[in-house]
Amino acid sequence: MxxxxxxxxxxxxxxxxxxxxxxxxxxxxxxxxxxxxxxxxxxxxxxxxxxxxxxxxxxxxxxxxxxxxxxxxxxxxxxxxxxxxxxxxxxxxxxxxxxxxxxxxxxxxxxxxxxxxxxxxxxxxxxxxxxxxxxxxxxxxxxxxxxxxxxxxxxxxxxxxxxxxxxxxxxxxFFRMTEKNIIDNLSMVCANENIEIEEGVLNSIAVQVDGGMRDALGLLDKLISYADGKVTLNDFLQLNGLVLKENLKKFLRDVFFINIESVIETIEKWNSSGKNLIQIMIQILDYLKDTLIDEYINSSKTINVDNYQDFANLINDKMFDIKKSSSPKIYIEIMILNFINSLNDNKIISREIIDCKDDNSMEKRDVSRETLKETNINETTINNVTNEDNNFENANYGNSIIVSSEQMLTKHKEKMNILNSNIVEIMNVRVNNAFVDATKEKLKNIQILFMKLNDYVFDQKIGYLICSLLEGTLRLCSDRYIVISYEYESVVTDTLNNYDKMEKILKEILDLDIHIVIISDSQWIKYAEEFVKNKKNDIKYELLEEPELVFEKIEEKDAKNENSIEDIFGDIVEVG
Ligand SMILES: [Zn+2]
Missing domain, CATH: 3.40.50.300 (P-loop containing nucleotide triphosphate hydrolases)
Incomplete structure (x- = not known):
């Protein structure tokens, strides 16, 4: 036996x-x-x-x-x-x-x-x-x-x-065994048992078992039964639902170069082939850490340290949530998409700079400079990003979302437009109206309905709107309104830009004929406090008529001092 x-x-x-x-x-x-x-x-x-x-x-x-x-x-x-x-x-x-x-x-x-x-x-x-x-x-x-x-x-x-x-x-x-202890002991066992084993496998086992010798020997046992003859590193990765380092590298490159399609495809492939996504996240974290240490020691400047650091911090911060999530795959996908989104802005700028280098047109240069000023990206960031571009000359830009200067400018103008409308006033009236007949029951129902939206997160056309909807916190729901709040003012502005499109999506996907109210978390707190006060004083909310969306003319806006987002939002009419 x-x-x-x-x-x-x-x-x-x-x-x-x-x-x-x-x-x-x-x-x-x-x-x-x-x-x-x-x-x-x-x-x-x-x-x-x-x-x-x-x-x-x-x-x-x-x-x-x-x-x-x-x-x-x-x-x-x-x-x-x-x-x-x-x-x-x-x-x-x-x-x-x-x-x-x-x-x-x-x-x-x-x-x-x-x-x-x-x-x-x-x-x-x-x-x-x-x-x-x-x-x-x-x-x-x-x-x-x-x-x-x-x-x-x-x-x-x-x-x-x-x-x-x-x-x-x-x-x-009793302390955990050191990796060296474990490797030494496993080497002795392999020699005794005449087990042929590829270099690096014992090291991987030692890392995996986190200081437990019993687990280490158990894992070696499983590997011997699993492997066909010589135990290879691939056997180890397969058995533990992990992936080869080359695949990790490619995945990270896709992430940092905003190759969304490929990122999603890879996660899908890992998931459907029975890989353990949580373990892979730990593997990625390990790889990022090793690469960063390497970079600090050798300062070879082959990586964008900020990107590596940010991504490592993100995974580290979210690890607990990933583990307890009912669907780690979706959690990981959304987490990475959000990260890519944050890279996206920088990336657009970096491409603009490259475009400008290639193009002598003064006009284009000006556009780019203006965009830079507006998005408040400083020179260092740009240098970092362009450095990385140069270092990964072979990177595939084919599927990257790279927006041209013209598109960027149009987007920028749209953003100015929505803030130059009476959108804030409209949102104010909507919050008031939502309070009229909102109930907990309605909120719960909407929360359940919203889960359906997860199926559309990766839709090429509406995925970004779905992500926006899911990113916010559902606060209040009445028959005609839902109030969604976001942590950052900048996200509020972006989302306000698309509120009509989001309403259309809710109609089409969830069959909800409903108005969306978009506010910031801090605004929500103010509204909620106000509500409690009114309730105490027995002040009832009554339906107000919602004003039509009207845009100011651009020229008028230019004549005035430009309002910052905070200025506009700070000027909220009292509700109730
Ligand atoms: Zn004795």
């Missing part, structure tokens, strides 16, 4: 133990010097050797021919203690025996002298799983332990163990 590597290579003596040198030395000395305690607490993460060392200690303390504190493995006591049926070394898994009765019977049994050995050793694994009354029973025993009894309590969650129990134990803090 096949014996798992973990069982086969579980250390039988202290000298076989890998990576817990300080603990092993202390325990051996206590045996050598006859200073054994009656209760020990082994705490630390899973799979780092707590139970293995507890078992060796239980035998070593009973060995009668030990000169250094380790098991001699030859004396009669060592022969007895190596037997699985040995009555004096008792293992209790608190995870399965968490009843008070177990510990009560233990209390009766500890009074009895050992059958054959000098000490009776109780190893209670996952001790934090005991119930409170079981802990109390255990505490009674720990308070007056008989001479011949030793307790070894092991736990991964020491904060769940009562202080009173901990204080009666000598505590040993």
């Amino acid at each position: 096949y014996q798992t590597l973990y069982r086969k290579y579980r250390p039988k003596t202290f000298k076989d133990v890998v990576g817990q040198d300080v603990i092993v030395k202390t325990l051996m000395n206590s045996i050598k010097n006859n200073k054994v305690s009656h209760a020990y607490m082994f705490l630390g993460p899973r799979g780092v050797g707590k139970t293995s060392i507890a078992k060796i200690f239980a035998r070593a303390v009973n060995c009668i021919d030990s000169d250094n504190g380790d098991v001699c493995d030859e004396c009669p006591m060592c022969k007895i203690s190596s037997d699985k049926e040995c009555l004096d070394i008792i293992e209790i898994d608190a995870a399965s025996n968490n009843g008070v009765d177990e510990i009560r019977s233990l209390r009766d049994k500890v009074a009895l002298v050992p059958n054959q050995l000098k000490y009776k050793v109780y190893i209670i694994d996952e001790v934090h799983m005991l119930t409170n009354s079981a802990f109390n029973a255990l505490l009674k025993t720990l308070e007056e332990p008989p001479e011949h009894i030793i307790f070894i309590l092991a736990t991964t969650e020491v904060h769940k163990v009562p202080e009173t129990v901990i204080s009666r134990c000598q505590c040993f803090n």
Whole structure:
């Protein structure tokens, strides 16, 4: 019968133990010097050797021919203690025996002298799983332990163990194994077992298992069964739902060069081929980190450090949310699209600069300069971006969203137009009207309906509008209005520009005949406070007539000082 590597290579003596040198030395000395305690607490993460060392200690303390504190493995006591049926070394898994009765019977049994050995050793694994009354029973025993009894309590969650129990134990803090420890141990196992293994695989295992030797050996076991002969790095990646470094590099290049189609295609492909997207995100994070460290050390200037840093920070910040998301794939897609969107602005500028270099037309130059001024991008940013462009000469721009100067200018003008309309006044009236018959029930229904929009996130024509809709927070819903708020004023402005298109989408996709109200989060707070005040004073909201959208003439606007967004929004008419 096949014996798992973990069982086969579980250390039988202290000298076989890998990576817990300080603990092993202390325990051996206590045996050598006859200073054994009656209760020990082994705490630390899973799979780092707590139970293995507890078992060796239980035998070593009973060995009668030990000169250094380790098991001699030859004396009669060592022969007895190596037997699985040995009555004096008792293992209790608190995870399965968490009843008070177990510990009560233990209390009766500890009074009895050992059958054959000098000490009776109780190893209670996952001790934090005991119930409170079981802990109390255990505490009674720990308070007056008989001479011949030793307790070894092991736990991964020491904060769940009562202080009173901990204080009666000598505590040993087990640390995660270093990657080097794990690699060394795995190399030894591979050599012993004649396992052919590609370079880099052991390293990848060590990174993956986060310091747990048991997991490392388990993973090696799985790999051996999975691989056809020699174990390759590809086997490792396949088995763990990960991807090759080359694929990661290409993916990142697509992200940084705004190759949206390819980014989405890749995620889709990974997902449908059974890759683990969460693990891949961790892999990307690792890769970004390594590349950044490399860049800081060698300052080879081959990457745009800001982009790498920003993307790494983003993944790091969102990791918790990705993991708990009901659909990590959608979460990751939206997260990356948002990131690309933030790059997009810079990218447009960088292309403009390149365009200008190639083109002598003064007109174009002026457009570009104006765009620059308006978007407040400083020279350093531009330099960084163009640097990267030069470094990735072979990058594929085919699918990139690169907007020409003319398009940029048109977009820019539209933006000015909407702010030069009475849009703010309209939104004000709409919030008021929404308050008239809004209910929680209606809001809940809309929230459920909105989930359908996820299916259209990647639609080439309306995807960006859908993302805008989903990006905001739904605040209020009445029969005729929904109020959506956004964190940033700049996003509010962008979204206001498209509010009519969004209304059309809601009509077409969700069959909702409804007006959208777009405000900022801070405005929403003001409206909500106002509402509470009015409610207290029994002031009722009444439907107001919504004004038509009217644009001021551009010339008039130019004559005046340009209003900043804040100026316009700060001037809100009181509602109610
Ligand atoms: Zn012995």
